[in-house]
Amino acid sequence: MIMHPAVKLRHIRAFLDIAVEGSLSAVARRQGITQPALSRTLAELETLLATPLFRREKRRLVLTEQGALFRRHASIGLQAFEAGAAALHPGAPGSTIRVGVLPTAATRLFPRVALRFREIAPETVLAIETGPHSYLVGLLREGAIDLMLGRMPVASEMAGLVFAHLYEEEITLVARGDHPLRGEPVAQLLARVPVLLPPATAIIRRAVDDYLMTFNLAGLQPAFETVALPVGRAILLGSDAVWFISRGVVADDLDRGDLCEISTGARFLSGAVGLTKRQGGPAVPGLDLLERLTKESSDRQN
Structure with a gap:
C-alpha cells in the first residue's frame, strides 16, 4: 500500500x-x-x-x-526531511543536534564537549536530553535524538544500532569524605549503613548485583535507589550512607575530597562508555564534529 x-x-x-x-x-x-x-x-x-x-x-x-x-518510521522520515533542509544551508541559524546523555558522562565529559562545540559551531543548538538508559535508547530508536553518550547498550538492545567505544569506566563505592567507617571491610560496612543502589532500570545495576552476590548479599535491601548526582550527593553528605555509582558521575566530588572511594577489590565492576547511534540514519549537519570532539575530550580525560 x-x-x-x-x-x-x-x-x-x-x-x-x-x-x-x-x-x-x-x-x-x-x-x-x-x-x-x-x-x-x-x-x-x-x-x-x-x-x-x-x-x-x-x-x-x-x-x-x-x-x-x-511513529518509528515517521520520526526517522521527519528527521531526514529536516536534515536535508539543513544540509542546503550548513551552519544556518536554527540547526539542532539532539543528544541523549547518561549520568556517567553528564557531569564532566559532556559539558566540556558542549562548550568546545559551541566555540566551533555557535550557530548550532545542542538539545540535550537526560534520563534512564532504556528511555534514551527508546528515543534513539524513534529518531527523537541523534546520538546517545553513555554506557554501551546490552546485546539485546543493539539491533539497528552501532556503538563506538570511548573508554572503560569503573563502578565505584563512595561515601562522604570523612565517613567514620571508611576503613571497614566492605561486607561489614554494607551491613551497617544505608546503601544507595542504581535503580533496576540502570544498566550498571546488574554488575552491582553480581558483585553483591560474592558477599552473599544478593537480597540486600537498599535504602534508596538513584543515579542522580544531586540526590545521591546530598544523601551521602548528610548521613553515613554509601553509594554504588559510575565513577564519572562523582569524579569532581572525589577530586575535591567531598566524597571518598571505598575499595571494592573487584576488577569486573566496570563497563564500556561510548557513542551510540542508529545504523544508516540520516546525515545530521554537525554530528560528525560533535563525535570527533567527544572522542578527543575522552582521550584527554582518560
Missing part, C-alpha cells in the same frame, strides 16, 4: 507531538491552535492511513500497535 498523497507534514508533526505528550490539549496549547482543530488533524491522518493510531486510556492517548510502528 502506498501512503495517501494527502498526508502532509502538519499531520506527521501533530501525530508525533501527541505521541510524546499523550494529550491533545497540551499539544494544542503548544502549537497555538484549538483542540478541535488538532483533533480533526489527527482524525484526518487516521482516515488517510486507514488505521487507528491511538487508544484512550483514562485521560491519556496511548499509541496502538500500528501507531507505535508508524
